[in-house]
Amino acid sequence: MAALLARGPGRGELGAGRKVARTVQRIGLIVLVLCWASLRAHARQSQPGTGASPAAPLALRRAPPPLPLPSDPPSSLDWSYRSPRVALELAIVTPSSLLAAGAVLMLTSERRGDNMWWGGLALATLGFTVGPGAGHIYTGSYGHAAGMSALRLLAAGVGVTLLATLVKGDCEDGPPGSCDTSWAGLFFAVGVLAVIPATGLYDIIDAPRSARRANAQHGLTQLSLVPLIAPNGPFAQRGLALSGRF
Numbered sequence: 742m743a744a745l746l747a748r749g750p751g752r753g754e755l756g757a758g759r760k761v762a763r764t765v766q767r768i769g770l771i772v773l774v775l776c777w778a779s780l781r782a783h784a785r786q787s788q789p790g791t792g793a794s795p796a797a798p799l800a801l802r803r804a805p806p807p808l809p810l811p812s813d814p815p816s817s818l819d820w821s822y823r824s825p826r827v828a829l830e831l832a833i834v835t836p837s838s839l840l841a842a843g844a845v846l847m848l849t850s851e852r853r854g855d856n857m858w859w860g861g862l863a864l865a866t867l868g869f870t871v872g873p874g875a876g877h878i879y880t881g882s883y884g885h886a887a888g889m890s891a892l893r894l895l896a897a898g899v900g901v902t903l904l905a906t907l908v909k910g911d912c913e914d915g916p917p918g919s920c921d922t923s924w925a926g927l928f929f930a931v932g933v934l935a936v937i938p939a940t941g942l943y944d945i946i947d948a949p950r951s952a953r954r955a956n957a958q959h960g961l962t963q964l965s966l967v968p969l970i971a972p973n974g975p976f977a978q979r980g981l982a983l984s985g986r987f
Contacts, residue, residue, distance in 0.1 A: 823956055825949035828876035832948040836872025836941065839864050870894045873941035876948025880955045889944055893937045900934035 846861025870893040874886030907926045969980045 823880045823952040825952040828879050828948040828952040829945070831879050832873055832876030832945040835875035836868045839868030839872050843868060866894075866897070869937055869941060870897065873944035877944060877951050880948070880951040882951050882955070885951070886944075889940050893940055896933050896936035896940075900930050900937075903930035903933065 843861040843863070843865030846857050846864065848861075850858035850861065852858070871886075871890045873893075874890050877883075877886040877889075903926065907923055907930065
């Protein structure tokens with residue numbers, strides 16, 4: 742018996758012990774993996790913004806916040822650049838074209854008072870009343886264009902009426918073949934008619950300045966075309982660029 746105790750455990754007993762230890766290690770590793778997976782799933786459910794728990798009632802679930810409505814874009818995005826040169830050209834070409842077309846219709850009409858003659862008179866009237874404000878209409882100054890056009894139309898009506906009244910009254914009051922003209926009334930009528938070219942000339946001169954004011958109001962100032970050379974592989978690409986201060 743003493744000899745057996747001194748010899749120690751046999752090979753069979755050592756192999757069985759090792760198997761038991763390995764089995765315990767495997768079971769412990771599986772338990773650790775399961776615990777880690779359970780903790781991770783619980784952490785995901787408890788994070789805000791990932792959705793409510795399936796067991797939570799529908800009344801306690803928070804609805805997603807409403808999306809913000811898009812705000813109106815600034816007016817400068819809807820505004821394109823207004824060229825002072827184009828405004829000046831419109832203020833000159835528009836009345837000139839209308840007056841020329843009206844004069845041609847009136848001169849080529851068969852008799853005074855027919856449809857062609859009245860059409861020419863209407864075009865000529867538009868030419869010296871509305872035509873000079875074409876540059877301001879292009880730049881968006883609709884109030885200025887409408888006010889000056891109405892002033893010129895009023896001046897034309899009042900001036901022509903005064904001239905017709907003065908000439909007709911003076912000639913009818915005197916003997917046949919004599920007309921005693923009222924110079925004061927004539928000068929007043931001419932002064933009223935002078936409002937038409939004066940305001941028309943002002944609108945033509947002010948058209949480029951109106952374009953600059955409109956561009957400055959919308960944040961587009963001092964724009965100009967400058968040459969541009971950009972690299973494009975082995976060749977240089979030449980062109981124009983629009984530059985300015987914003």
